[in-house]
Amino acid sequence: MNSFLPMIISRSQSSNIMNFFVPIIAILLTLITGSIIFLLLGFDPFYALYTFFISPISTSYGVSELLVKATPLALIAIGLAFCFKNNIYNIGAEGQLTMGAIFGGGIGILFHDTNAFWLLPLMIFAGALGGALWGLIPALLKTKFNTNEILTSLMLVYIALFILDFLVVGPWKDPNGFSFPKSRAFSDSGRMPLLFDGLRVHFGLIITLFLIFVSWFVFSKTMFGFQLKVSGFSPKAARYAGFNQTTLIFLAFGICGAFAGIAGLSEVSGPIGLLYRDISPNYGFTAIIVAFLGRLHPVGIIFASLIIALTYLGAEDAQLFLQIPSAVGFIFQGLVLFYLLGAELLINYKLTFKKT
Amino acid sequence: MNDLILDIKNISKSFPRVTANNKVTFGIKRNSVHAILGENGAGKSTFVKILYGLLEPDEGSIDYNNKPFEINSPAEARKNGIGMVFQHFSLFESLSVRENLILGIDKTMSYSNLEKKLENISSQYNLPLDLDAPITSLSAGEKQRVEIVRILLQDPQILIMDEPTSVLTPQEVESLFITLNALVKEGRTILYITHKLEEVISICDTVTIMRNGEVIDTSSTSNFTAKTLATKMLGQKLDDLKTNYDHIRDETNFEVNNISCEFNDPFLTDLKNISFKVRVGEIYGIAGVAGNGQSELMDLLTGENTNISSGEIIFNKNKIQNFGPQKRRDLSISFVPENRLGHSAVPELSLSENILLSQFPKNNFLKNGIILKNNIDNYANNVIKDFNVVTPGNDAKASSLSGGNLQKYVIGREISSNPKLLIISHPTWGIDAGAEHAIRESLIDLAQNGTSIIVISQDLDELLEITHKISVIYNGKLSNAFNTNEVQIEKLGLLMGGKNE
Numbered sequence: 001m002n003s004f005l006p007m008i009i010s011r012s013q014s015s016n017i018m019n020f021f022v023p024i025i026a027i028l029l030t031l032i033t034g035s036i037i038f039l040l041l042g043f044d045p046f047y048a049l050y051t052f053f054i055s056p057i058s059t060s061y062g063v064s065e066l067l068v069k070a071t072p073l074a075l076i077a078i079g080l081a082f083c084f085k086n087n088i089y090n091i092g093a094e095g096q097l098t099m100g101a102i103f104g105g106g107i108g109i110l111f112h113d114t115n116a117f118w119l120l121p122l123m124i125f126a127g128a129l130g131g132a133l134w135g136l137i138p139a140l141l142k143t144k145f146n147t148n149e150i151l152t153s154l155m156l157v158y159i160a161l162f163i164l165d166f167l168v169v170g171p172w173k174d175p176n177g178f179s180f181p182k183s184r185a186f187s188d189s190g191r192m193p194l195l196f197d198g199l200r201v202h203f204g205l206i207i208t209l210f211l212i213f214v215s216w217f218v219f220s221k222t223m224f225g226f227q228l229k230v231s232g233f234s235p236k237a238a239r240y241a242g243f244n245q246t247t248l249i250f251l252a253f254g255i256c257g258a259f260a261g262i263a264g265l266s267e268v269s270g271p272i273g274l275l276y277r278d279i280s281p282n283y284g285f286t287a288i289i290v291a292f293l294g295r296l297h298p299v300g301i302i303f304a305s306l307i308i309a310l311t312y313l314g315a316e317d318a319q320l321f322l323q324i325p326s327a328v329g330f331i332f333q334g335l336v337l338f339y340l341l342g343a344e345l346l347i348n349y350k351l352t353f354k355k356t
Numbered sequence: 357m358n359d360l361i362l363d364i365k366n367i368s369k370s371f372p373r374v375t376a377n378n379k380v381t382f383g384i385k386r387n388s389v390h391a392i393l394g395e396n397g398a399g400k401s402t403f404v405k406i407l408y409g410l411l412e413p414d415e416g417s418i419d420y421n422n423k424p425f426e427i428n429s430p431a432e433a434r435k436n437g438i439g440m441v442f443q444h445f446s447l448f449e450s451l452s453v454r455e456n457l458i459l460g461i462d463k464t465m466s467y468s469n470l471e472k473k474l475e476n477i478s479s480q481y482n483l484p485l486d487l488d489a490p491i492t493s494l495s496a497g498e499k500q501r502v503e504i505v506r507i508l509l510q511d512p513q514i515l516i517m518d519e520p521t522s523v524l525t526p527q528e529v530e531s532l533f534i535t536l537n538a539l540v541k542e543g544r545t546i547l548y549i550t551h552k553l554e555e556v557i558s559i560c561d562t563v564t565i566m567r568n569g570e571v572i573d574t575s576s577t578s579n580f581t582a583k584t585l586a587t588k589m590l591g592q593k594l595d596d597l598k599t600n601y602d603h604i605r606d607e608t609n610f611e612v613n614n615i616s617c618e619f620n621d622p623f624l625t626d627l628k629n630i631s632f633k634v635r636v637g638e639i640y641g642i643a644g645v646a647g648n649g650q651s652e653l654m655d656l657l658t659g660e661n662t663n664i665s666s667g668e669i670i671f672n673k674n675k676i677q678n679f680g681p682q683k684r685r686d687l688s689i690s691f692v693p694e695n696r697l698g699h700s701a702v703p704e705l706s707l708s709e710n711i712l713l714s715q716f717p718k719n720n721f722l723k724n725g726i727i728l729k730n731n732i733d734n735y736a737n738n739v740i741k742d743f744n745v746v747t748p749g750n751d752a753k754a755s756s757l758s759g760g761n762l763q764k765y766v767i768g769r770e771i772s773s774n775p776k777l778l779i780i781s782h783p784t785w786g787i788d789a790g791a792e793h794a795i796r797e798s799l800i801d802l803a804q805n806g807t808s809i810i811v812i813s814q815d816l817d818e819l820l821e822i823t824h825k826i827s828v829i830y831n832g833k834l835s836n837a838f839n840t841n842e843v844q845i846e847k848l849g850l851l852m853g854g855k856n857e
Contacts, residue, residue, distance in 0.1 A: 007429070223725050226712055233705065234698040239660050240691070241713040242682030 008349045018347050023303075026339035033335055043322060051321050052314035052332070064199035066309050068271060071201075072097070072263040072280070074305035075208040076287035078215045079259025081296040082252045085219070087232045090253060092138065092153025093260040094284025095160035096131040100261020101268045102164055103130025105275040108186035108268070109172055115189045123190055124207070124265055131261015132254045134160060139253035143246045149253075157284070168275055182276035192270040204266030211259060216298040228252065260284060281312075289333065293340065308333060360419070361386040361514065361545050362407075367416035369402055375569050376402035380416070382564045382574040384514075389536060389546040391556045391577070393589055394566035395788040400549050401443070401758075403566070404516050407547075408440045409433040439512030443519040443549075443759070443786050444697070445499045447491045453502050454487040460506040470509075477508050481535040493623025497528060497646030497814065504535075515539060518549045519786050527645065527852070533559050551589075551788040553582040565589050586789060599841060601824060603804050605636040610777055610808055615667035615677070617656060625649035625832045627656070630667070632827060632837060634777070639799065639809040641823030641840065643816055645852050649832040650812050651694065654781045657810065658691040659684045671777065685716050690775035692767055694782040694812075696759065700766045703755035707747065707765060708736040710754050716773040735772065743768035744794065760791030767795055771802055778802065781812040796822050816848065828852050 034052070035045035056062045076093045083090040104127030111119055138152040169181045177184075192202035219225040231238035231248055238245060267279055290308050294300030315329025360383040367380040376399045384390045394400045405411040407418070409427035418425050420436070427433045430440070447456050457470060465473075471487070478484055483501050491499060500520070507515060517536075521529045536546055536559060548560055556563050557577055564574040565588050572588055580588075610633070617627040627649050634640045644650060655661035656669070659681045669677040676684055681691070691714075693699045701710045711732045715721055721732050736750035743764045747757055754762055763784070770778060783799065784792040799822055803809050812829075813819050819826055820840060827837040828851035835851045 009429075221726055223712070223722055223727060226709065226727065230702055230705070230713065233702045236695075236699045237702045237713060240658065240681060240693060240699055242659070242680050242685065244680075 007352050008345075009352055022343045022347060023340065026336060026343050027307075029339045029343075030332065030335040033339075034332060037328075037331065038324075041324070043324070048318065048322060048324070052318050052328075053310060055321075056310065056313035056317045060196075061199060062313070064196070064201040065313055066306065067201045067205055069309035069312050070305040071205050071208050072267055072283045073287050073290045073308055074301055075204075075211060075263040075266070076260045076284055077290035077294060077301045077305060078212050078298060079256035079263075080287060080291040081215065081219070081298075081301065082228065082255045084291060084296055085232045086228045086248055086252045088142075088249060088252050089150045090135065090138065090153050090256055091150055091285070091288060092135070092155075092157045093256065093287055094280065094282060095153070095157035096134045096257040096260035097264035097267075097280055097284045098157070098160040098164050099134035099257075100127035100131035100264035101275065101279050102160070102167065103127055103261065104265030105183065105186070105268045106172070108190040109183050109275070111190065112184045112187055115187050117189065119187065119189045120192070120269065123186075123269055124262060127261045127265025128258040129261070131264065132258040135253040135257020135260070136250060139250045143249055164275070164279070165277055168277060172275065174274075180276075183274045185274045186269060190269055191273055192266060200271050202266070202270040204263075204270050207262060207266065211262075212298045212302065219298070224251070260287075289337065293337065307336065311336075359386050360384060361421060362547075363419035363422075364407075365417050365419070367403065367406060367413045367418070369406060369411060369413050377406070377413070378569045380566075380569075380571050382571055384545060384547060385562060386545055387540060387543055388561040389540060389548055389559055391548045391550060391560035391563040392566060393550060393553075393556055393563055393585065395551065395589055395760075395790040398566040398589075398788070399569035400566055401518065402569075404440065404518060404547070404549055407433075408438060408516060434510055434512070437511075437513030438516065439507035439510050439514070440516040441500070441503045441507055441518065441520055445503055447499060447502060449492040450490065452488055452490050453485055453494075456491060456502060457487075457506050457509065461509060473509060474505065477505055481508065481531070481538065483531075483535070489623055493621075495646035495651065501528075504532075512544065514545045514547060516547045516549070519551070520548070521550070521552060521555060529555075551792070553585045553589075553789065556580075556585060557582060589789065599800075599822065599824065600804070601841070603637045603806070604824060605806075607636050608633045609636050609672050610634040610810070611670040612657075613668045613670065615656060615669065616665045617652065617661075617663070618665050619652070625652055627652055627832045630829075630832075630834045632834060634808045634810060634825075636808055637803050637806050638825060639803045639811060639823045640837070641819035641826040642810065642812045642829055642834070643819050643826060643848060643852060644812075644814065644829035646814055648829050650781065650814075650829060652832070653829065654693060654779070654812055657779045658693065682715075685714065688716065688774075688776040690714065690716070690770040690773060690778050692770055692778070692780040692783065694785065696762050696766060697755070701754045701762060704753060706751050706753055707740070707745075707757075708732050708750040710765075711736050711739075711769055714769060714773075716775070719773060735769075739765060739768035739772055742772065743798065760787035763787050764791055764794060767798065771798060775807055777808045777810070779810045779812075782815070783811060783813065784815065784818060785813075792818075816845075816852075820845075 031049060034049060038045040038048035057066050076097065080090060080093060104123040107123045107126045134156060137156060138149045141147040141152050142149045168183055172183045174180070174182055174184045192204050195201050195203065195205065227238065227243045227248055230241065231243055231245060235245065263283065264280065268275055272279060286308060290301060290304045293308070294304035311329045311332045314332070315326040318324040318328055319326040362384040364383070365381055367377055369377040380403055392400050392403065402411065406413045407427070409429045409432055448459065457474070458465070483505050485501060485505060491502065494502070520532060540546060550556060557580065560577050562574065563577050563580065565572040567589065612630055612632050615627060615630045619626055625648060630653065632640065642650070656664060659679050662678050662680060664677055667677065668675050671687055671689060674687060676687065697703045702713070712721060712727065721728055733750055739745065740747060740750065745761050745765045745768065747761060757765065767783065783795050796818065799809055811819060811823060823840045825837045826840045826843060826848065828835040828848055830851060
């Protein structure tokens with residue numbers, strides 16, 4: 001009897017050229033598969049793809065919207081890279097984002113009738129502090145009681161969301177808001193300055209780019225970045241070197257939380273301008289995809305955040321102009337991930353069919 | 357027809373920067389112990405990986421039982437009666453011995469069946485195992501026992517053994533040899549990869565000597581002495597090492613005082629009242645059978661575990677028992693633990709980056725927390741040059757180096773900082789004679805220059821060769837120290853077996 005079994009065999013040497021082309025091939029394959037799906041749904045695939053990927057960014061307003069969406073994704077993802085490099089699975093960035101918005105937004109509400117140069121910096125600082133403190137809770141639980149940070153950080157997301165909920169329907173409700181669950185609007189000096197007149201892209205983008213540059217420097221040039229990397233690769237070697245694992249866990253969670261907190265504050269003091277229930281369309285969770293899609297590398301994370309942000313915008317446009325459900329955006333996110341991970345596997349392994 | 361079980365013809369295999377095997381040709385006689393002897397990087401490991409189906413040769417062919425034979429995977433090799441015991445263990449660390457054994461079997465087998473079979477093998481070959489122990493708690497010697505049993509469960513015709521004795525104690529080696537003899541008597545063939553000359557002479561029938569990927573000679577071992585084998589293998593003469601006591605100063609600079617440590621863990625050995633003293637320029641050896649508290653003691657000496665029940669460690673009048681590794685390095689103490697991959701070096705990082713794992717006050721690798729790349733590159737280049745590490749450059753990943761080269765690099769990294777005290781565990785396990793010789797020589801040189809050295813090793817020959825004082829650890833207790841040049845081997849053997857009289 002002849003049967004042919006597919007087998008996955010390790011390649012002795014992975015090709016450098018293919019390493020470079022993998023993201024490009026993955027995106028091409030996504031486009032091809034996307035066309036087929038559109039064709040089956042009865043749409044002209046070229047027009048559909050155009051609506052999905054080109055038209056959202058064909059105007060300066062569209063590009064600005066892309067950057068507005070990509071900004072929090074990239075900022076949270078780079079923060080997550082501090083944790084993931086150290087093999088700490090912080091998946092509670094959404095909660096840290098929310099807490100950053102509460103702390104920073106709280107300052108904004110407190111000084112809602114104050115116009116002063118120090119207000120925004122104070123709000124940013126408070127946002128970072130709130131996110132960091134929320135991030136340090138799972139760090140404390142992990143180091144003191146050896147709890148699993150995946151569970152604790154995730155549960156803290158819901159606690160943060162309920163606290164926000166409580167605040168905007170309770171003590172922080174806008175007295176003139178007709179009982180809508182929202183807070184007062186921040187004063188003008190409590191808002192992120194816009195970078196261009198008439199476009200929503202704001203100063204948060206500059207903060208994000210600056211923090212990505214700082215993170216790149218930390219990862220590649222400093223002893224702290226090296227320590228994160230070593231304890232991620234091999235905890236035993238880190239112990240041998242004398243790196244303090246507890247300190248590293250606190251720092252990684254603290255930095256990640258601070259970045260997510262700043263992202264949250266940028267959202268509420270940027271496009272939104274006040275606190276209400278739904279400040280984030282799951283940026284904190286989507287950023288996990290962005291971080292891994294960008295391979296935890298600062299440049300990779302920038303590109304990944306733009307691609308994922310585009311799938312958000314494309315889904316909105318497709319719904320508007322083609323009446324395609326916006327869930328198609330998630331299909332595209334899934335396809336990109338599928339092809340990227342598949343292609344990455346095939347860089348290091350090959351498929352053979354063998355007679356047995 | 358001939359009596360060759362394996363006929364290897366013109367096997368070649370190249371990797372991007374190196375030719376690992378160049379037209380390797382030789383035959384292996386049925387029912388014999390055939391040695392492949394070679395220095396590190398001679399191509400032995402590559403060759404056996406081809407034979408076991410882990411690598412595909414670029415060219416050449418293999419006849420197995422006089423029929424052309426192509427092996428595409430280890431599973432296929434095992435099905436055809438070729439088994440292999442690896443030098444680096446391929447065990448699942450978090451699983452128990454029992455689970456590892458079950459996983460290694462291609463056919464399905466019930467636990468009770470396995471246990472019956474295992475009892476036979478255990479008693480027949482004297483390989484006792486605790487089936488419920490998790491692998492991670494076993495010593496190197498015990499792990500290898502699991503590997504050997506796992507292969508024997510498959511009833512192989514040809515058994516490939518890659519450096520099998522490098523982690524075994526003398527007693528274990530002896531029982532392994534009995535096992536091998538029994539296997540050959542049953543009609544099996546052993547392919548024995550080694551760098552230990554004495555072993556080739558004492559248990560192998562035929563030897564193939566490899567150097568730089570080529571076969572230098574295949575011949576009956578009776579044609580060789582240890583010296584002539586070494587010359588052929590290395591292509592150069594080795595100097596004999598001599599122990600010299602003259603330079604030792606009568607001044608104790610490291611002292612362990614009544615250290616006890618309880619772990620409350622059945623898989624760890626409690627340490628009981630351990631005391632010893634090391635003088636300036638002295639090499640102090642700690643011998644013992646695997647699993648008698650060596651790794652537990654090593655962790656206390658390096659500061660990776662500072663959680664002791666009682667006692668103190670004194671270095672140059674500082675009490676250091678509560679110091680972590682970095683604080684001890686600040687006092688110029690350096691360490692080389694047993695395990696290279698993932699402990700003293702990170703395989704995924706470059707050689708340069710691995711320098712940063714062990715920093716001493718005068719190294720000047722950092723400025724305000726920022727890595728001074730030029731300084732670590734220079735340091736890495738010097739280690740590579742001074743210790744003859746074979747590598748394409750300081751940007752090569754640690755995982756790309758062979759065991760011997762990586763060990764030379766790690767030890768070079770520690771020695772180059774001129775420590776006052778070096779603590780080293782199993783300095784030469786699993787590496788070739790050339791690297792072994794170079795490492796022992798550099799340890800002796802270091803001591804001559806006034807560094808105190810503590811060597812923990814199961815290789816008694818090694819300790820006898822390089823140490824000035826020697827003691828034995830058994831069941832967490834350390835014996836008195838003896839002057840190595842006066843001690844009787846029988847005395848050490850008794851102590852290692854737990855008999856103290």
